Amino acid sequence: MTKKAYIEIDSERCKGCGLCINACPQHVIRFSEKFNNKGYHYAELHDPENKCIGCAFCYNMCPDVCIVVHRLVKEESKV
Amino acid sequence: MDSTIDKIIAKMPKSLSGKEFTYCPGCHHGIVHRLIAEVIDELGIAGKTLMVAPVGCSVFAYEFFDLDGTVAPHGRAPAVATGMKRAMPDRIVFTYQGDGDLASIGTAEIVHAANRGENITTIFINNAVYGMTGGQMAPTTLLGQKTTTTPYGRSAKANGYPIRMSEMLATLEGSAYVERVMVTTPQNVIKAKRAIKKAFEVQIKNLGFSMVEVLSTCPTNWGLTPIEAMKWLEEKMTKQYPLGIYVDRTKEAE
Amino acid sequence: MKMLFKGSEAIAEAAIRAGCRLYFGYPITPQSELTEYMSRRLPEVDGTFLQAESEVATVNMMYGASCTGKRVMTSTSSPGFSLMMEGVSYMAGAELPAVFVNVVRGGPGLGDIQPAQSDYFQATKGGGHGDYRMIVLAPHTIQESVDLMNLAFDLADKYRMLVTILADGMLGQMMEPVEFPEMRDPNGVPKKDWALTGASDHEPRKVTSFNIDPYGLEEMNLRYQATYKKVVENEIRYEEVNTKDADIIIAAYGTMARIVKTTIHLAEKEGIKVGLFRPITLWPFPYKQINKLADTVENVLTVEMSYGQMLEDVKLGVNGKAKTPFYGRSGGVVPTPTEVLEAVKKVMVGDLNG
Amino acid sequence: MNFLNFKTRLFVYIGMFGSGKTELAINTAIDLRKQVSRVALVDIDVISPYFRSRDERKFLKTKGIEVIAPPGVLSHADLPIITAQMSGYISNPDYFTVADVGGNEDGATVLGSIKPFLDSTSKSVFFVINTLRPFSTTLEEIVKNIQKISKSGKIKINYLVCNTNIGSETNGDNIRKGEEIVRKVSEYLEIPVAFTVVKDGIEYSGKFPVFKLKRYLSNLW
Numbered sequence: 001m002t003k004k005a006y007i008e009i010d011s012e013r014c015k016g017c018g019l020c021i022n023a024c025p026q027h028v029i030r031f032s033e034k035f036n037n038k039g040y041h042y043a044e045l046h047d048p049e050n051k052c053i054g055c056a057f058c059y060n061m062c063p064d065v066c067i068v069v070h071r072l073v074k075e076e077s078k079v
Numbered sequence: 080m081d082s083t084i085d086k087i088i089a090k091m092p093k094s095l096s097g098k099e100f101t102y103c104p105g106c107h108h109g110i111v112h113r114l115i116a117e118v119i120d121e122l123g124i125a126g127k128t129l130m131v132a133p134v135g136c137s138v139f140a141y142e143f144f145d146l147d148g149t150v151a152p153h154g155r156a157p158a159v160a161t162g163m164k165r166a167m168p169d170r171i172v173f174t175y176q177g178d179g180d181l182a183s184i185g186t187a188e189i190v191h192a193a194n195r196g197e198n199i200t201t202i203f204i205n206n207a208v209y210g211m212t213g214g215q216m217a218p219t220t221l222l223g224q225k226t227t228t229t230p231y232g233r234s235a236k237a238n239g240y241p242i243r244m245s246e247m248l249a250t251l252e253g254s255a256y257v258e259r260v261m262v263t264t265p266q267n268v269i270k271a272k273r274a275i276k277k278a279f280e281v282q283i284k285n286l287g288f289s290m291v292e293v294l295s296t297c298p299t300n301w302g303l304t305p306i307e308a309m310k311w312l313e314e315k316m317t318k319q320y321p322l323g324i325y326v327d328r329t330k331e332a333e
Numbered sequence: 334m335k336m337l338f339k340g341s342e343a344i345a346e347a348a349i350r351a352g353c354r355l356y357f358g359y360p361i362t363p364q365s366e367l368t369e370y371m372s373r374r375l376p377e378v379d380g381t382f383l384q385a386e387s388e389v390a391t392v393n394m395m396y397g398a399s400c401t402g403k404r405v406m407t408s409t410s411s412p413g414f415s416l417m418m419e420g421v422s423y424m425a426g427a428e429l430p431a432v433f434v435n436v437v438r439g440g441p442g443l444g445d446i447q448p449a450q451s452d453y454f455q456a457t458k459g460g461g462h463g464d465y466r467m468i469v470l471a472p473h474t475i476q477e478s479v480d481l482m483n484l485a486f487d488l489a490d491k492y493r494m495l496v497t498i499l500a501d502g503m504l505g506q507m508m509e510p511v512e513f514p515e516m517r518d519p520n521g522v523p524k525k526d527w528a529l530t531g532a533s534d535h536e537p538r539k540v541t542s543f544n545i546d547p548y549g550l551e552e553m554n555l556r557y558q559a560t561y562k563k564v565v566e567n568e569i570r571y572e573e574v575n576t577k578d579a580d581i582i583i584a585a586y587g588t589m590a591r592i593v594k595t596t597i598h599l600a601e602k603e604g605i606k607v608g609l610f611r612p613i614t615l616w617p618f619p620y621k622q623i624n625k626l627a628d629t630v631e632n633v634l635t636v637e638m639s640y641g642q643m644l645e646d647v648k649l650g651v652n653g654k655a656k657t658p659f660y661g662r663s664g665g666v667v668p669t670p671t672e673v674l675e676a677v678k679k680v681m682v683g684d685l686n687g
Numbered sequence: 688m689n690f691l692n693f694k695t696r697l698f699v700y701i702g703m704f705g706s707g708k709t710e711l712a713i714n715t716a717i718d719l720r721k722q723v724s725r726v727a728l729v730d731i732d733v734i735s736p737y738f739r740s741r742d743e744r745k746f747l748k749t750k751g752i753e754v755i756a757p758p759g760v761l762s763h764a765d766l767p768i769i770t771a772q773m774s775g776y777i778s779n780p781d782y783f784t785v786a787d788v789g790g791n792e793d794g795a796t797v798l799g800s801i802k803p804f805l806d807s808t809s810k811s812v813f814f815v816i817n818t819l820r821p822f823s824t825t826l827e828e829i830v831k832n833i834q835k836i837s838k839s840g841k842i843k844i845n846y847l848v849c850n851t852n853i854g855s856e857t858n859g860d861n862i863r864k865g866e867e868i869v870r871k872v873s874e875y876l877e878i879p880v881a882f883t884v885v886k887d888g889i890e891y892s893g894k895f896p897v898f899k900l901k902r903y904l905s906n907l908w
């Protein structure tokens with residue numbers, strides 16, 4: 001599958017609450033095994049099959065505004 | 080040849096300062112902050128908006144927004160906002176208050192600001208507990224709910240009943256728009272944003288007092304994980320505090 | 334042109350002349366005329382009058398209005414001023430300028446509605462929590478109340494401090510001819526580079542008394558103290574009447590000083606030379622000035638419509654150089670000039686000691 | 688000033704706050720008492736906290752005048768009290784009564800509550816004007832005040848009184864200018880001017896009869 005979208009998570013800002021993981025319909029976010037400097041298992045994107053659809057549910061639920069949502073869109077052909 | 084571009088569709092809104100929130104993991108304050116900032120950005124009013132933060136967990140809220148702002152004494156945000164708005168009627172003034180602030184110590188101020196039809200917007204966070212001071216009973220604590228000052232659960236006989244502010248304020252003729260929302264799912268978050276936007280628009284149109292009550296979790300003081308807390312909110316809190324628009328006088332006012 | 338004004342009304346008009354267009358207040362006797370005057374007069378000059386739901390709300394409305402950099406005031410009487418103490422402390426901490434008028438009545442508690450001076454401690458020593466000061470001005474005539482109003486707003490703006498006009502029911506209720514200064518343009522008041530007006534033309538500003546870091550808060554407190562020091566150095570005001578070669582000096586302020594001025598004449602007829610030392614700023618108190626006077630007399634008699642509140646400052650000023658006897662009435666009883674003269678005589682024969 | 692010429696036994700003073708009603712009421716009562724034996728001064732000022740007729744009760748008693756005000760300690764209460772006695776004296780045909788009403792429309796409102804008593808007796812209502820008081824300096828302002836007070840007190844005004852003064856510093860020039868404004872008001876509203884008040888010690892004669900006034904309510908100094 002081609003990559004349609006992806007997210008960036010500010011792992012240092014993340015408090016590992018898991019609301020994004022809970023909200024993700026594609027189940028492509030998980031807790032990292034690593035800790036950030038605050039000591040939290042931060043959320044990370046794990047999307048080997050490119051399932052992320054850029055719905056921004058994670059962004060909407062993140063209480064710490066850690067997530068940037070990208071969509072890869074086809075460039076509109078110029079007339 | 081097909082070429083794709085990388086488009087950012089969601090990121091931190093401009094009206095947030097970027098300072099890290101002081102809230103506990105999973106606390107809904109952060110979601111509501113972001114929604115307010117998005118609304119301010121979309122309405123293009125950041126340069127003329129004044130914020131009044133409360134005393135409570137969100138006492139630092141004025142730091143989290145890239146806006147002119149202050150902190151009111153506990154409960155007095157509506158009075159402070161009144162003073163600002165009366166001094167500068169063309170500015171947008173909003174208060175951000177918790178349930179202890181708005182529904183307990185500041186009941187007189189919120190009731191009279193609403194009753195005057197004070198042209199301000201209030202975002203009211205109801206999480207049924209005092210967060211900042213360590214989980215004591217709030218006026219909105221549910222019957223039977225255990226807190227550090229209701230160790231046997233809140234009893235109506237000893238502590239009275241959970242107070243419904245939206246319903247109460249909706250009875251006042253100065254209230255132009257009052258809605259209760261929650262932010263437990265992405266769909267709810269979008270609805271909540273719509274409510275907040277409407278509340279600010281009411282102010283921009285000089286229609287009177289507007290308030291959005293947001294039912295919120297307090298995982299720390301409830302002793303639940305963030306996910307469990309959201310379930311508890313949806314199951315228990317919404318029974319006492321049904322969602323919905325409690326008053327919308329915008330049509331008659333317009 | 335001179336006109337006949339009640340003290341309360343004159344103070345209100347003077348505030349408007351000083352460029353104040355924002356009044357928040359809650360009715361309380363004996364100063365409701367001031368509130369009523371504002372409700373009638375402010376709309377005439379495009380000002381804002383708002384009757385708040387309480388004194389607690391009043392002071393917080395002032396906080397909000399002052400945040401925007403505009404001149405704001407309220408007036409109240411003793412029990413109302415007690416209620417305002419929360420906001421007074423917050424405003425002092427946030428360095429917000431504003432003017433309060435306290436038309437003092439008998440206390441403590443509900444007390445009565447007669448004139449008193451028993452809020453001296455509250456005004457000059459605190460009342461609200463924290464290490465703060467407010468400038469306290471004590472007029473003794475209606476004309477002086479008018480003149481001090483301009484000063485009050487100027488000092489408030491200059492030092493970013495609260496200023497209280499400490500009057501009493503007598504001064505508020507009596508009528509005298511008075512002349513007003515020219516109307517000042519409210520837009521001519523200096524712009525404030527800290528005011529919250531919307532961050533369109535400046536970096537977002539924060540006005541707050543809050544700092545969770547003890548070192549940070551200490552730094553804020555040191556800044557307040559530096560301001561207070563400047564006020565002490567530059568803003569002390571007082572009046573001396575008949576103090577040269579006086580047999581006795583009376584220290585009195587406000588209405589009480591007015592009464593003492595009559596006592597001076599009564600005493601003269603009996604061959605007693607009474608001098609008056611009248612602090613106009615109760616904070617900062619003219620300690621040095623009264624200390625100097627104490628060199629010239631055996632007794633500095635403090636007379637108050639309370640039981641020895643200013644007396645403590647007089648003692649600090651006199652610092653043992655003279656005796657500091659006291660005479661006072663309270664609860665709304667106003668000593669007559671003759672009564673004060675009797676006290677003077679007692680002091681002089683050693684029947685009233687301090 | 689011979690108050691008997693007004694052919695009435697109830698004299699009601701109304702007007703703006705601080706226009707000088709109380710002082711005038713006291714002077715009128717004292718003047719009347721020189722000619723008739725039963726004079727009462729009814730203090731229905733529910734507005735002012737100090738400087739009311741009741742404060743001079745003792746002094747007026749020595750002059751043979753009954754002062755009707757709330758009894759004892761209540762006279763200093765912060766309460767708007769109207770006693771049954773007040774309405775009694777207003778309608779008592781054995782007395783010449785002077786009524787001192789509180790200032791502004793708020794002070795006059797109380798008259799509505801005793802309207803039946805006021806209507807049952809022949810009375811003269813005097814509107815006191817001091818043109819050197821705020822909100823009373825022009826024809827327009829004064830006319831508006833008269834209309835408002837007349838409406839809130841549900842009472843018709845029979846006479847105007849010119850009481851232009853600035854207390855101790857009043858001079859003849861002040862009074863002359865005041866009379867000029869009051870004359871215009873009188874013409875505009877077609878209400879006659881009863882008299883001009885002139886404080887004892889000022890030599891003055893002008894357009895209207897002069898009532899020499901002594902100051903009884905004094906400050907402590």
